[in-house]
Structure formats: C-alpha cells, structure tokens
Amino acid sequence: MGQIEWAMWANEQALASGLILITGGIVATAGHFTQWYFGAYSIVAGVFVCLLEYPRGKRKKGSTMERCGQKYMTAVVKLFGPLTRNYYIRAVLHLLLSVPAGFLLATILGTACLAIASGIYLLEMNSTHSQESVFLGSPLNPCSSVSPQTPACRNAWELLGGCRPRWAAVRGEQWTPIEPKPRERPHVGGTIKQPPSNPPPRPPAEARKKPSEEAEAAEGPSAGPQDNPIPVTDEIV
C-alpha cells in the first residue's frame, strides 16, 4: 500500500460523471420529460465539471501524462487560484452540483457518480491532513504531542502485517498544473574561449641558461654521422 494518489482517480471519476450528466441531461430535455429543466441544469453542470476536471494535476513523484490539449484549460483553471487548487473546495463543489440532478430519473446516475468522486477527493484530503498534522504538531490533532511511532497514531493498514504507513509521503493536497519545461538553449559558444593574449610564462633565467649549455656539451659526441663502436671494414672480395 504505497503512496496512492487518490486525487488522480477522483479526477477521472469526476470527468466521467460530467459526461454522464451531460448525456442524462440531453435525454431528459430531448425526451420532454416532466421537470425537464433539471435536465437542462444537468447539461450545464456537466459541461462545467468536465472543463474544470479536464486538466490533469501534476503527480507528486514521477511524470504525469497530460490529456491532449489540456494546456488551454490549465491556463483558465489556474486563474482561479486557491479556489481550484484546493481539493476540499472541489469536493464540496461537486457534492453541491450533484444534488439537483438527483431529482430526475434520467440524471440520477450522474448524481451518484459525482457524489462518489467528491467522496474520493475528501478521502485524499483526510488522509494527507491527518498525517501532516501529526508531524507538524498542529494543536487540533490530539496526536500532535506524541511521537508518530505510538500506536494511537498508526495507520490501520499497519495491522495487516508489515507494511508501514505511507500516507506521510503524500504531501501537498492541491492541484498543481503541469507546466511545460522551459527548453534550455544549448550554449554553443560557452566552452569556446578566446585564445590567450599573453605568451606562456617563461621559465626563470637559470632554467633558461642550463639547457643551452648542456646542449652545447651534448652536441659533441652525437654530432656528425654514425659512430661505430667497433671499426667496420668494407671487405671487397
């Protein structure tokens, strides 16, 4: 039971619920049911939910697959700031949106699905908040004065034997947009430097003199053509 990111699942569910609401709403208004205005409301609510949930939020760890064309909606959703970033607000919003659609038979399915999505968002929020407050020591949490290792604060999954609670690793209970990484221009001229303007430093005067004297002395034996250690005669027969 590692670091499950419920928010991603809730996002998929909310998107699917939006589509179901739109379908149910179309059926209700086209079929001229009694109370067809609930159908019209359901279409509007469905479209709003779809647009809000279309941009997928960034995962905490690892790369996130973007939905195609989501960068336009990301820009719009980002504008609302904390209203769309916070998952609590999203959960409450979905719950409120789903209630009116429950009065009509055609859209009752959309209500149920959107309510489930809202529940999963709340689940994500509760799990991160309870663990965060343990470590940050918030006064609201009774566990705050006790260290996290005591049984009172342990996650229920621990009882299954051996697996440590990993909710603590899930930080950040908000929707972060997926930003395109700025392309780094390769600095072509970065390593190319100007040639040195000064000549290389000369060795000190003593070092300069000595090789020339040695060169004169060494020139003697090696000057001239090949010197044979054993005299060689050219025998002509």
Next chain:
Amino acid sequence: MESVGGWHPGHALLQLFLCQMLGLYTGWNPVSSTSLNNTVSSSVCGSCELSCCQEFWRFLLGLCLSRASASVLNLNCSLILLPMCRTLLAYLRGSQKVPSRRTRRLLDKSRTFHITCGVTICIFSGVHVAAHLVNALNFSVNYSEDFVELNAARYRDEDPRKLLFTTVPGLTGVCMVVVLFLMITASTYAIRVSNYDIFWYTHNLFFVFYMLLMLHVSGGLLKYQTNLDTHSPGCINLNRTSSQNISLPEYFSEHFHEPFPEGFSKSEEFTQNTFVKICVEEPRFQANFPQTWLWISGPLCLYCAERLYRYIRSNKPVTIISVISHPSDVMEIRMVKENFKARPGQYIILHCPSVSALENHPFTLTMCPTETKATFGVHLKIVGDWTERFRDLLLPPPSQDSEILPFIQSRNYPKLYIDGPFGSPFEESLNYEVSLCVAGGIGVTPFASILNTLLDDWKPYKLRRLYFIWVCRDIQSFCWFADLLCVLHNKFWQENRPDYVNIQLYLSRTDGIQIIGEKYHILNSRLFIGRPRWKLLFDEIAKCNRGKTVGVFCCGPNSLSKTLHKLSNQNNSYGTRFEYNKESFS
C-alpha cells in the same frame, strides 16, 4: 492481419459481429414471437390496431433494446473472464495440442481481448440502463389491470424511482452500475501507469459485480405464458366486462355472411374451425429461467478454480539461495522450489509479506530450472518503493561501525512466495528458425533466460540463428549479463557454430566511459556507440536470411516497440518475412 498499436482489428470485428448477431436475434425476437407481441398489445392498446399505436412501439422499443443489450452483456460477461485464466493459457501455449503458431499468437492478444470485452460491457450497460429507465417509466404509466401479473409496477403511476430502488432487479442494477463506474474509472491507461494499486484493488470488485448480476436476473421480470393452448393470444373472453363483450352469435353474423346451417348447437364446432377462439381460462404466466446463469457460471467457475489452484500452488515459500547486487540498481535473486518447472521467457509473480501484505509484482525469469540444476533466478531493477524495501531486507546497507563481514552475518531472508510461471510471447523465440531479439535496458531479462537455455543445450530447439541486440543507456548495465554472453559466445565457437548468436550492444549515451571491462574483449568489439539504425539492420538480416520467416521480439520502451513493429510490417526485396511478437506490460 496487421495489428496497429496492439489493437488487432480481427478481434474487434469478431466482437462486433457476435454482438450484432446476438443483439438482433434476441432483440427482435419479441416482435416475431406472438405471445409477447399479443400480450403486450392487448394490455396496452386494447382493441386498437397495432400499426397506429405509438405507445406500443415505445414500449416495445424499450423492451427490445434492453433485452438485446442484455444478451450482448451475457456474452461479454462470460467471455471477459477467459483471458484472465493465465495458468490455463500458459498450459495451452506450451502444450502440443496447440501446434499452430497462429493460434499461439492469438494467446498473446489475450489482454487486448479482455479490454475489448470490458469496453463493450461498458457501452452496452449504458444502453441497457437507458432502455430500462424508459421501461420503468412506461411500466408505471401503462399499468395494465387486465394482466396484473405482467406488470413490473405495483400500481398505476408508481414513481419510477421507487421501482428502481425497491425491487430486486432495480436495486442490484443500480449497485452494479456503481461498481462498474468505479472499475472503469480506475482502469484507464493513466491510472494503470501511475497508480497500479488503485487499478488492482478496484478491479477485484468484479466478484461483487458477478454476484449482483446473478441476483439481478433472478427478479423474474420477463415472463412467458404457460397455458397458450387454453388461452391463445387474441382470444375472446366471454366473462370480461370490457368492450369485447359481444354475444357470440351476433359477432359471427357480423363477420360471416354465411348462415348457420344447423343453428346454435353447431356454434362450438364452428368456433374451433375459425381463427377466432374463445378463452377457456385465465392466462397464467411464469418467469423465464435466467439465461445469464447459464452463460456466466462456466467461466466464473473456471476462473475461481484457477485462482484456487494458484493459491494452493503458491502457498509454499521458496528457498533463497543467494542474493547478488549488480551495478545500475539491479539485484539478482537465486532460489529453489520443489516441483517448479518453467520454460524460458516465462514470468513469475513475487509476493513478500514482510515488504507488503497486499502487493504482488511480476518479474521475468532470467534463469529457468533445468534437469540438472533446480535453481532459478530473477533480476529486479530497484525502482519504486516495493523494490527498495525488498532490497533493504535482502541486502542490508553496510553499517560503518560494524566490524562483522557481510557474509558472516546470519542470513535471515524474509519469506518469499511465488505465483506462476505464466506465459509470454518470448517463449516463441525458440520456435523460429531465425529470431531477432531486441532488448532495451532491463528488458533484457526474458532474453537472458533464452540465452541460459541455449547455453545448456541448443539442439532440441528449432532456432538456428539468433540476432541479439541490446540497447542500454549506461555502460555498467552490460555487466549484468556480460559473463553469460561471453561464455555463450565461446561455447558456440568451440562447437563450430560461430554464426548462431550475433551479439550487438549499443550504448545510447555518447558521453562517459565506453568500455565494458577489460576482460570482456568479445563484447567490447561488438559495442557500438549511439542508437541502432534499425532500417539498415533489418535490411542486413533480410539479405542474410532470404525467404525465411524471422521472429521479431522486443522488450523495451514503447517507442522502440512501435518502430520495430512498423519496420516488421514493411516489405523487403529479399522475400524475408518479419513476424512481430508483442508483449504488453501495463
């Protein structure tokens, strides 16, 4: 048939065909079947003619659509379980009863087939729900006092939402839709790739879905008439106080201009010869036997039997013999287990309760047990929290203040359970005369088991030439199997088969060290820097193996797989055929 991106068009077409046939057959059957036709007509329209009765058609359309979609759902719910019987499929793959390679390649597509069935269930559930919502409305509006037993509603104008939530079929239907919604939203590709746990845990709700399905069809909504001979459709009921209350002789004198030859005593005889009959008794209805039970009981029992067999088989823990740490975050585990047999290319599922009580992870076998040696092994790449914790349990990190050498420490390995082995397309590489195996990084593991098998004995297999191409990002990765490759190469040279295995190693990162190790001369001379040029490679292989069928196997990133698939489907001028065998991991 060409498959594009793993989606075999053959399967989709077959599905569509079957669905349409079944749908049409069952959906339109009520129209042709007189009993339902006439019962519905008489309860809805009374004596009016069928063709001008709009409500009748709306009623019938709702019923037809719901019955048709129900038949399609029956078929798909029974078929969807079959590709998931992995032990059975592994057995079929290896048994002699499936001689044709084409049939074995169909087994490779089992996961795609499962997904197709799932999508079909999703679509037709939508149709079924919509049709039943229309029916619920119609049942409550058109409540029939004549045939009380046939009504789904309990009284006229009963709120359809009450019908939905207080009857057994309605309530189970709603629960099934909720379960299906949870399962489908968690099965999208993005969730499977990022949070496999959510997918796995929600998918296990399928059992709840099937139980609800069994209850759903036991509601007995559809009924048939048991006494058709005594109460035929459209017969005249003399006891009714409805508009059909006309005295018999007047009725006949209106419709038949022939005088009665012998008076009223002959009237009964006469009625038997005419097409209008008199109802002798009230109609009696009985609920249809739920067909769904017949459809899904077989596959469900098969699947449950297989799960039970796998559970029993995996209950005994393995004995870990050694744990070896390799460069680039790879760990090798060698173990033994009684009565464990595996073919090269198969994979197993590891379960370690000390690491996680609920998680299971699949790993390909890199070494299979043989007749002489019962050891088998897996190579794991440490990526993700499960493998990290597993590694910490098996290879404790060296502590600086401890003076005890590692191999003196008492080996307390955690208990490890394995499930499997399960089949994969890579088993087929030994059955081609020429095979091209391309591995990307840790994807070399299935081919490692093939190479180990060839090292053991290569003669029993059909394979006569193997092109082994291994692309890695990091030079150290080649050390995982460098020894194996060198030993294999030397063995084939000793046996005078130098062209059996052709090794090409590619280092895709161009900066950094470019030598594997000083003692691996064979591999260093076969090491290329940069990515392989696939078109040239394919041309070379085609030229050297004219007219043959070359099996192409790829285990690596998706982009690599797609490139190879595309190249395999292209024609070449040498008459060589490349058959691409695909493996899917997520």
